[in-house]
Amino acid sequence: LQVSGAACIGGQGEVLALQASLFQAQLELQAGQRGQRQAGRTQEDLSRALQRSERDLQGALQHRRETERHNQDLQLALEEARSALQEREEQRREAQGERARQEEESERTIRELRTSLQTKEQLIENYCELLQDPTEKRDSLLQKLRLRIKERDQALERAVDDKFRTVAEKEEEARRLQLLLREKERDLERQRCVLSNNEETITSLEVLVRGKALQLEQVCDAWRNVQRQQLESKERLSSILRERDAIISQLQAALHARTQEAQDLRCSLLAHVKSAPSDVLEELQVRLQLKDRLFQEVMADRAHQTQEHQEQVQDLLRTISSRDQYIQDSAGRLGEVLAEQTGRLQELRRQLSSGVGSASHSGPDSAVELQVVQEELRLALRSGKEVQELASRVDSLTGTLHVKEQIIRDLQRQMVEPSGLPLVERLTQEVQHLRESLVQRDGPPATGPIGRQPGFGA
Known part of the structure; x- marks a missing residue:
């Protein structure tokens, strides 16, 4: 009985240890649930960041469409300004040709006037020779000649004034056109400087996009590694679960065998201790009932704990699967964003390269167009920074997944090495020891189920 009491105390100690x-x-x-909640908060933050990035991307795309429409309007205005400038060039050339023709006509008119003067001088000489005629006829002829010479002089002065006034107007128009051309050249030089700066910005953006593409490739590789590790962990978990089910089956079989053995032992003890006092028999029955109850409670608690662990592992696996799907979607969205930004940068470079040739004929509208392009470049830089932040958050989420996998492996080790097995073995040894002590006291029985000794897990 003292040995049985010590065994009962040891069983209670094992229960406390369990x-x-x-x-x-x-x-x-x-702790695993806290880590899961923290991962959920991280996922929510990442979702909000993705939504904010998507909103910014939609705004950038809308701004890009508006910019494209505005660029089309600017292209039309540029074509109109170019045609107007060509018309002015044609007018200037026509004005120069007209001025040259007028100068030729003026020179021709001057030559004609000189010829006319020479003719008049010749006529005057002839008339002077006629002065020898009577005085009255000579005076009348002189008067007529003077009138005709005066009329010719007035006509000549008017023609010369008209020619000089026309020449002055043409020179003024030529000076105005030259000033306009110099202003256009200065605008063109400014536009070239702005375009060179924009090309440098686009080059830096292309380098940034290549870096982001490399980071995205690294994230995809990390995600593939995580997925492979997850598959391996799932396979290990399935094998561990199969082993656990086999162990549970063995424990149930052993429990059934030990229960049957305890019943047989109880019957045998009742048959052998009929001559013993009733208080000893009652004490033995109470101890056996206590052993059976403790054994059943331990096995029930162990089965309940195993079921809870299995449910928690399944929840963690579902959470990891949803996180993997979320990381895959995030990586896909990152790839789309980078591809969209690369296309935008290529489109901007193409627009800038095509705008270098046309900027020589553009006016103040080209400055507005370049300001719009610079604004779009700034938006692209801001989107690149947000994509970098998103990639860093994806990396942190991948680290959280590794922590989850470590927790799952710990739970698997706990399920593979249950802490209740020593208690079952100890209870079995106590029952065996009690049976042997009773057999030694009353003598070996002739026949009965006591002779059966099923091994543990048989």
């Missing part, structure tokens, strides 16, 4: 192990497992489960 409760302590259960409490430790609950603490570890709570």
Whole structure:
């Protein structure tokens, strides 16, 4: 009886140890749940960042469409300004040709006037020779000649004034056109400087996009590694679960065998201790009932704990699967964003390269167009920074997944090495020891189920 009492105390100690192990497992489960909640908060932050990035991307795309429409309007205005400038060039050339023709006509008119003067001088000489005629006829002829010469002089002065006024107007128009051309050349030089700066910005953006593409490739590789590790962990978990089911089946078989053995032992003890006092028999029955109840409670708690662990592992696996899908979607969206930004940069470079040739004929509208392009470049830089932040958050989420996998492996080790097995073995040894002590006291029985000794897990 003292040995049985010591065994009962040892069984209670094992129960306390099992409760302590259960409490430790609950603490570890709570830590895993806290990590899961933290991962959920990280996922929410990442979702909000993705939504904000998508909103910014939609705004950038809308701004890009508006910019394209504005660029089309600017192209039309540029074509109109170019045609107007060509018309002015034609007018200037026509004005120069007209001025040259007028100068030729003026020279021709001057030559004609000189010829006319020479003719008049010749006529005057002839008339002077006629002065020898009577005085009255000579005076009348002189008067007529003077009138005709005066009329010719007035006509000549008017023609010369008209020619000089026309020449002055043409020279003024030529000076105005030259000033306009110099202003256009200065605008063209400014536009070239702005275009060179924009090309440098686009080059830096292309380098940034290549870096982002490399980071995205690294994230995709990390995600593939995580997915491969997850598949391996799932396979290990399935094998561990199969082993656990086999162990549970063995424990149930052993429990059934030990229960049957205890019943047989009880019947045998009742047959052998009929001559013993009734209080000893009652004490033995109470101890056996206590052993059976403790054994059943331990097995029930162990089965319940195993079921809870299995449910928690399944929840963690579902969470990891959803996180993997979310990381895959995030990587796809990152790839689309980078591809869209690369296309935008190529389109901007093409627009700038095509705008270098046309900027020589553009006016103030080209400055507005370049300001719009610079604004779009700034938007692209801001989107690149947000994509970098998103990639860093994806990396942090990948680290959280590794922590989750470590927690799952710990739970698997706990399920593979249950802490209740020593208690079952100890209870079995106590029953065997009690049976042997009773047999030694009353003598070996002739026949009966006591002779059966099923091994543990048989």
